[in-house]
Amino acid sequence: MKQTPFTQKHIALGAKMAEFAGYNMPISYSGINEEHHTVRNAAGVFDVSHMGEFILKGENALALIQQLTTNDASKLKNGQAQYSAFTNENGGIVDDLLVYCIEENRVYMLVVNAANIEKDWNWIQQHNVGEAVEMHNISDKTALLAIQGPQAAAILQPLTDIDILNLKYYTFVKGKFAGVENVLISATGYTGAGGVEIYFEDKEGAADIIWEAIFAAGVSKGLKPAGLAARDTLRLEMGYCLYGNDLDDTTSPLEAGLGWITKFTKAFTANDILQKQKTDGVQRRLVGFELTDKGIPRHGYEIVDDAGNNIGVVTSGTQSPTLGKAIGLGYVQTEKTGIGAVIFIKVRDKQLAATVVKMPFI
Numbered sequence: 001m002k003q004t005p006f007t008q009k010h011i012a013l014g015a016k017m018a019e020f021a022g023y024n025m026p027i028s029y030s031g032i033n034e035e036h037h038t039v040r041n042a043a044g045v046f047d048v049s050h051m052g053e054f055i056l057k058g059e060n061a062l063a064l065i066q067q068l069t070t071n072d073a074s075k076l077k078n079g080q081a082q083y084s085a086f087t088n089e090n091g092g093i094v095d096d097l098l099v100y101c102i103e104e105n106r107v108y109m110l111v112v113n114a115a116n117i118e119k120d121w122n123w124i125q126q127h128n129v130g131e132a133v134e135m136h137n138i139s140d141k142t143a144l145l146a147i148q149g150p151q152a153a154a155i156l157q158p159l160t161d162i163d164i165l166n167l168k169y170y171t172f173v174k175g176k177f178a179g180v181e182n183v184l185i186s187a188t189g190y191t192g193a194g195g196v197e198i199y200f201e202d203k204e205g206a207a208d209i210i211w212e213a214i215f216a217a218g219v220s221k222g223l224k225p226a227g228l229a230a231r232d233t234l235r236l237e238m239g240y241c242l243y244g245n246d247l248d249d250t251t252s253p254l255e256a257g258l259g260w261i262t263k264f265t266k267a268f269t270a271n272d273i274l275q276k277q278k279t280d281g282v283q284r285r286l287v288g289f290e291l292t293d294k295g296i297p298r299h300g301y302e303i304v305d306d307a308g309n310n311i312g313v314v315t316s317g318t319q320s321p322t323l324g325k326a327i328g329l330g331y332v333q334t335e336k337t338g339i340g341a342v343i344f345i346k347v348r349d350k351q352l353a354a355t356v357v358k359m360p361f362i
Contacts, residue, residue, distance in 0.1 A: 239359030
């Protein structure tokens with residue numbers, strides 16, 4: 001298994017470790033519920049250095065990004081980021097990603113899912129005709145910490161001259177942080193609890209310096225380390241999709257409720273297929289649901305109607321620490337997706353009643 005610059009710190013702190021996307025990652029420290037509530041109410045630190053980062057440079061960089069992604073990256077100014085997706089020739093999702101505009105029209109950073117680094121790199125390279133765009137895979141040398149929660153910005157502010165407190169959502173700034181130069185601080189995250197993500201090259205002990213500085217500043221204010229299990233419950237409460245569960249090469253952005261990042265003002269891979277889906281309607285949609293019967297929905301569980309007929313599949317599910325009830329996401333036949341519709345989750349020989357609800361769950 002690969003290690004992040006913080007792997008030994010997680011082990012020293014007694015984290016429960018497990019393989020994720022080829023990396024030895026912390027799943028939990030003090031427990032999922034405690035870490036979840038810490039992020040919702042104060043602040044938590046997630047090591048997400050396993051994520052992938054690519055730099056695309058040159059006068060053709062924007063054109064390549066526009067060709068491959070669903071959102072309109074031409075709207076980005078320096079210091080702005082955007083949520084987007086790569087689509088394949090059938091309109092399925094190759095990956096969802098963040099696009100960072102470092103230098104308008106010339107330099108961009110793409111942040112992709114850890115499990116898809118090689119797949120995404122090959123996909124971009126395959127379409128980089130004549131190598132018109134300079135490409136750099138900086139994933140292995142880039143460390144990434146997500147400091148999430150309502151107190152995150154206030155805890156981090158004394159560590160930098162960058163105005164973190166007033167950093168607008170989906171914008172970023174580069175500067176000195178905890179004495180380390182060239183740290184990119186981004187008002188993004190995967191929890192819906194506020195906070196930032198910080199990217200930096202792990203050289204000259206930068207990872208140790210930044211980790212220690214964050215905890216020295218934050219422990220007295222309730223800051224704690226958090227693992228991937230709490231990250232999953234937090235993102236699910238917000239209805240955020242996880243690639244490999246809720247999104248894959250067979251799901252379209254319109255089925256997944258990502259029409260808002262699918263812009264038909266430009267040409268991109270399979271935009272004609274998606275335009276037809278928009279015009280004709282899709283056969284299934286990703287919905288959020290709450291169980292009214294006791295149980296936990298899990299990825300792959302069948303969704304049925306009251307007569308036991310298959311109408312869909314669960315893609316994500318958990319016991320929501322905030323709500324104290326079981327929630328989930330799943331693809332359901334479009335005619336069964338109205339808010340308030342009653343569906344059933346098949347768990348072995350039982351059919352557990354659930355209600356389709358509006359997302360986010362909290």
